[in-house]
Amino acid sequence: MARVADQLIETLRNDIRSGALRPGDQLEEAALAERFGVSRTPVREAVRSLVDCGLLETKPRKGALVRTLSAKEIIDLFEVAAELEGMACRLAAERLTTQKADAMQERLTDCEEAAKANDQNAYAKANLAFHDAIHQAAGNNRLIEQIEQLSGHINPYRALPYGMRGRLQTSTEEHTRILEAILANDRLRADELMRDHMMLQGQRLPLILEAIEAK
Incomplete structure (x- = not known):
């Protein structure tokens, strides 16, 4: 499971680095699970990791978004x-x-x-x-x-x-x-x-x- 999550983390990190994902873009668990052909569990783990390192943020009723900096x-x-x-x-x-x-x-x-x-x-x-x-x-x-x-x-x-x-x-x-x-x-x-x-x-x-x- 951890290995799958690590792959998701790297892919999403690259999407953010390349600009494919932009500040404020929302990441929906269901859409990510379908995109990568996995369950929601490794998706949640990947999102938590990216929140911890400051690339994503979570907001009430919106879920995870690419973090918008001041x-x-x-x-x-x-x-x-x-x-x-x-x-x-x-x-x-x-x-x-x-x-x-x-x-x-x-x-x-x-x-x-x-x-x-x-x-x-x-x-x-x-x-x-x-x-x-x-x-x-x-x-x-x-x-x-x-x-x-x-x-x-x-x-x-x-x-x-x-x-x-x-x-x-x-x-x-x-x-x-x-x-x-x-x-x-x-x-x-x-x-x-x-x-x-x-x-x-x-x-x-x-x-x-x-x-x-x-x-």
Whole structure:
């Protein structure tokens, strides 16, 4: 039973990280049990675990929902993520190899294509893949672990600004400048650009959440 619950936890965690499940989305036991072809017992166990780690929350008469963070919590998380992502850029610039450079360039191309098509879902996936390519290029497993730990909390919010006019193109341009700095082995510039990229996104989020709540 525990093994089944563990599989559910990992799948739901990935759904939240990828943005497939967004803040405020409701998780119904019956629907999850049917989706995974299991009884409600491992579903309840998985939900309890995700509530305990802060990815889900429960509300009276609503059951389990993807946790919605306060504006302060979001900014706090993005401040930490910005520093870690900046560090990844510094290390990637220092440890650059042709293979890692090619991988980052391929992911940037995916971002460019998604932005041209104005495909927000595709861009959300391409964006995470671009950042992951930088993390892999950094070559520090402890750093990657820390970023992945944060990702479960911030990734549901990363795609929210994509609905803003021109944001996909602007984000791609920011990615381009970041990669140019990494490829030029300009580690301090790459760090600065990434931190600015992350915090500009984070500071927009409270306004976007206010607009969503007003609907």
